[in-house]
Amino acid sequence: MDNGFRSRVLPVVVGLLFLSAIYTIFFYAPTERVMGIVQKIFYVHLSMAFTAFLSFFVAFVCGILYLTKKDIKWDVYGSSSVEIGVVFISLTLMSGVLWARPIWNTWWTWDPRLTTALILWFIYVSYLILRTSVEQEGKRAAYCAVLAIVGFVDVPIVFMSARIWRTIHPVVIRSDSIDMEPSMILTLVITLAAFLSLWFLLFKLKTSVALTCKRIRFLENKMEGGDL
Amino acid sequence: MDRSGFLRIEGLRKSYDGVDALRGIDLELERGDFLSLFGPNGAGKTTLIRIIATLLKPSSGSVRVMDFDMEEHPEEFRARLGVISHQSFLYSDLSARENLEFYAALYGVSDPAAKAEELLGLVGLLDRADSKVSGFSRGMQQRLSIARALVNDPVLLLLDEPYTGLDQSASILLSSHLRRLHGQHRTIVMVTHDLKRGLEAASKVGILARGKLVYLKERGGIDPGEFEHAYLRYLKGVPDV
Amino acid sequence: MRDALLIVKKDLLTEFRKKESIVSMVFFGFLLLVILNIAMGIGRELDGEIAAGILWVSIIFSAVLGLGRVLSQEKENRCIDGLLLSPVEPEQIYAAKTMVNFIFMVVAEVVLIPAFFVFYGDRFARHLPMLVVVVLLVNLGFSTVGTLFSAITAGTRRNEVLLPLLLFPVITPLIALAVKVTGSLFEDVPYREYSSWLYVIAAFGFIFSGVGYLLFDYVIKEG
Numbered sequence: 066m067d068n069g070f071r072s073r074v075l076p077v078v079v080g081l082l083f084l085s086a087i088y089t090i091f092f093y094a095p096t097e098r099v100m101g102i103v104q105k106i107f108y109v110h111l112s113m114a115f116t117a118f119l120s121f122f123v124a125f126v127c128g129i130l131y132l133t134k135k136d137i138k139w140d141v142y143g144s145s146s147v148e149i150g151v152v153f154i155s156l157t158l159m160s161g162v163l164w165a166r167p168i169w170n171t172w173w174t175w176d177p178r179l180t181t182a183l184i185l186w187f188i189y190v191s192y193l194i195l196r197t198s199v200e201q202e203g204k205r206a207a208y209c210a211v212l213a214i215v216g217f218v219d220v221p222i223v224f225m226s227a228r229i230w231r232t233i234h235p236v237v238i239r240s241d242s243i244d245m246e247p248s249m250i251l252t253l254v255i256t257l258a259a260f261l262s263l264w265f266l267l268f269k270l271k272t273s274v275a276l277t278c279k280r281i282r283f284l285e286n287k288m289e290g291g292d293l
Numbered sequence: 294m295d296r297s298g299f300l301r302i303e304g305l306r307k308s309y310d311g312v313d314a315l316r317g318i319d320l321e322l323e324r325g326d327f328l329s330l331f332g333p334n335g336a337g338k339t340t341l342i343r344i345i346a347t348l349l350k351p352s353s354g355s356v357r358v359m360d361f362d363m364e365e366h367p368e369e370f371r372a373r374l375g376v377i378s379h380q381s382f383l384y385s386d387l388s389a390r391e392n393l394e395f396y397a398a399l400y401g402v403s404d405p406a407a408k409a410e411e412l413l414g415l416v417g418l419l420d421r422a423d424s425k426v427s428g429f430s431r432g433m434q435q436r437l438s439i440a441r442a443l444v445n446d447p448v449l450l451l452l453d454e455p456y457t458g459l460d461q462s463a464s465i466l467l468s469s470h471l472r473r474l475h476g477q478h479r480t481i482v483m484v485t486h487d488l489k490r491g492l493e494a495a496s497k498v499g500i501l502a503r504g505k506l507v508y509l510k511e512r513g514g515i516d517p518g519e520f521e522h523a524y525l526r527y528l529k530g531v532p533d534v
Numbered sequence: 535m536r537d538a539l540l541i542v543k544k545d546l547l548t549e550f551r552k553k554e555s556i557v558s559m560v561f562f563g564f565l566l567l568v569i570l571n572i573a574m575g576i577g578r579e580l581d582g583e584i585a586a587g588i589l590w591v592s593i594i595f596s597a598v599l600g601l602g603r604v605l606s607q608e609k610e611n612r613c614i615d616g617l618l619l620s621p622v623e624p625e626q627i628y629a630a631k632t633m634v635n636f637i638f639m640v641v642a643e644v645v646l647i648p649a650f651f652v653f654y655g656d657r658f659a660r661h662l663p664m665l666v667v668v669v670l671l672v673n674l675g676f677s678t679v680g681t682l683f684s685a686i687t688a689g690t691r692r693n694e695v696l697l698p699l700l701l702f703p704v705i706t707p708l709i710a711l712a713v714k715v716t717g718s719l720f721e722d723v724p725y726r727e728y729s730s731w732l733y734v735i736a737a738f739g740f741i742f743s744g745v746g747y748l749l750f751d752y753v754i755k756e757g
Contacts, residue, residue: 201310207753210752222708226711226734372620399541
C-alpha cells in the first residue's frame with residue numbers, strides 16, 4: 066500500500082515542479098537584455114546537462130558495485146541510469162544547438178563543453194549497443210560495468226583534450242561567483258529540481274520494470290525446471 | 294598424505310539468469326578415485342567441471358581439493374590441476390612440440406623442452422612433433438591434449454566429454470591412456486554421456502540429472518546392462534532424490 | 535612478468551608464421567594513406583594539422599584490425615581456457631596482450647610513417663625523434679584501452695563490428711591530442727606550446743594501463 070501511495074505521489078510532485086519551472090521561466094525570470102527570449106532555453110539546457118552527468122556518475126558507481134558485489138541489481142540500476150542519461154544528453158545537445166543558432170550564428174562549434182557532451186553521447190550510446198550484443202546476463206553485466214567505468218574515467222580526459230579548441234561557450238557559473246540575477250538563480254534552481262525529480266521518477270519506473278522482468282523470467286525458469 | 298577427503302564438494306549450487314544449472318551437489322572423492330559422471334545435455338556436467346576448475350564461481354556451496362585455498366590462491370591449486378576437454382586448448386599454428394613447451398613453461402616446468410619430449414613419447418607423437426597442430430586429425434589432437442594436460446604432473450585430472458568427435462580407434466586409445474593415468478594414482482573426474490567408455494575405466498560412477506547427483510556407486514558391483522537401464526530411468530526423471 | 539613474456543613470445547611466433555595481423559594492418563593503413571590523399575586533393579600542399587590527421591586516421595584504423603585478433607585468436611580451440619586454467623594470473627594475460635598489440639602497432643608504423651613521408655612530403659620528417667615519442671605514447675594509450683575492449687568484444691556475438699563502435703568514442707580524445715601534437719611538430723611549433731598536450735597523452739596511457747589492469751579479470755572470465 067505504502068509503495069502504491071508513493072508511486073502515485075511522485076508523479077504529482079514531478080508535475081507540480083515542472084509547472085512551477087515553466088511558470089518561473091516564462092513569467093517570473095526577466096528576459097535577458099542581449100539574447101532575448103532564446104536565453105530561456107538555458108534553464109532547461111543546464112538542468113538536463115546536469116541530470117545527464119548525474120546519470121553517468123550513478124552508472125559509474127553501480128559499475129564498481131556490480132564488479133565487487135556481483136549482485137545483478139547493480140547492473141539494473143546502472144543500465145537504467147545510462148538509458149535515462151542518454152535521453153538527457155541527447156536533449157542537452159539538441160537544446161544547445163537550438164540556442165547556438167541565433168546566438169552564435171552557427172548550429173555547431175567545437176567548444177570543449179559541446180565536444181565533451183558529444184563524445185559522452187557516443188560513449189553511452191555504444192554502451193546501449195553493447196547491451197544488445199550480449200545474451201548471457203552475468204557476462205553482459207560485467208562488460209557493461211567495465212564500459213561504464215571506462216567511460217566515466219574518460220570524461221576528465223575528454224574535457225581536458227577538448228580545450229584544444231578555443232571556447233566561446235558562456236561560463237555562467239564559476240567556482241567563486243554566479244553571473245546571474247537572483248530571480249534567474251531561483252528559476253534555475255526550480256528547473257533543476259524539476260529535472261532531478263523527473264530523473265528520480267524515471268529511474269524508479271525503469272528499474273522496477275527491469276526488476277519485474279527479471280523476476281518473471283526467474284519464475285518462468287523455475288516452473289520449467291519443476292515441470293520436467 | 295591422508296587418503297580420505299581428497300575432493301569434497303558441499304551444497305554446490307549454480308544458477309544463470311535464474312536457471313539452476315546445479316541444484317545442490319554433495320560429493321566426496323578419495324585420492325586415486327576415478328569418477329565417471331554421466332548425464333544428458335543440460336544436466337550441469339560442464340558447469341560442475343568448470344566450477345571445480347575455478348573457471349566459474351559457484352552461486353553457493355563449496356569445493357575443496359586437498360588443502361588448497363581455492364578462494365584466495367586458486368593459482369596454487371591450478372598449478373596441480375589438469376583439464377582435458379573436447380576443446381583441445383591447442384594453438385593450431387604452432388607445432389606439437391611448441392604447444393607443449395609453451396604450456397610447460399607457463400606451469401614453470403624447469404626444463405620445458407625435455408618435458409615436451411617426454412610427453413610426446415608418452416602419447417606416441419614423437420614422429421609428428423614438429424608438424425603444425427592444424428594438420429592433426431581429431432584423435433591426434435586429443436592425444437596431444439592429454440600430453441598438454443600432463444605438463445604439470447597434475448594430482449587431479451578433469452575430463453569434460455573427452456570422447457566427443459573421436460572415432461572408434463581413437464576412443465580406444467584414449468581409454469587406454471586414461472587407464473594408465475589412473476594407474477599412476479591420479480584422481481580423475483570425467484563427465485561424459487558415452488556409457489560404454491565411461492564405465493570401462495571408472496572406479497566410481499555417478500549420474501547427474503537436472504543439476505543433482507541422483508546416483509553414486511562403486512564401479513565394482515555394477516552390471517553394465519543394469520546400469521544402462523538405471524541411467525535411462527533417471528533420464529526420464531522418475532525419482533527425484 | 536615472466537608469464538606475460540612467454541605469452542608475448544608465443545603470439546609473436548604465431549604472427550611470424552602466419553603474418554595475419556601485421557600484413558592486414560600495413561596493407562590497410564597504406565590504402566588509407568592513398569585514399570585520404572585522393573580525398574584531400576592530389577598535388578595539394580597540406581598544412582601540418584591536416585597531414586597529422588591523415589597520418590593518425592591511417593594508423594588508428596589499421597591498428598583496430600590487428601587489435602581484434604589479439605584476443606579472439608585465443609578463442610580458437612578455447613585456448614583462453616588453457617591460459618586461465620594455468621597458474622598464470624589474468625593480469626599477466628592483460629599485460630601480454632597489451633604488449634603484443636603495442637608491438638604490432640610499432641611494426642605497422644615502421645612501414646606506414648615512412649610511406650606517409652613519401653606521399654605527403656619529407657618536410658614533415660624534420661622532428662623525427664619527437665614524433666617517435668608521440669607515436670609510442672599514443673600506442674600505449676591505444677593498446678591499454680584497446681586490449682580491455684577487445685576482451686569484451688571477443689566475448690560477444692559480433693566481435694569485429696562491435697570493437698570499433700566501443701573503442702572509438704573512448705579514444706576520441708587520444709586521437710584529437712595526437713593530431714594536435716603531431717600537427718604542432720609538423721608546423722615547427724616550439725615544444726613548450728604543445729608540451730601540456732603531450733602530458734595528457736601520457737596520462738591517458740598511464741590511467742588506462744591501471745584501469746585495464748584492474749578490470750581485465752572481470753571481462754576475461756565468464757559468470
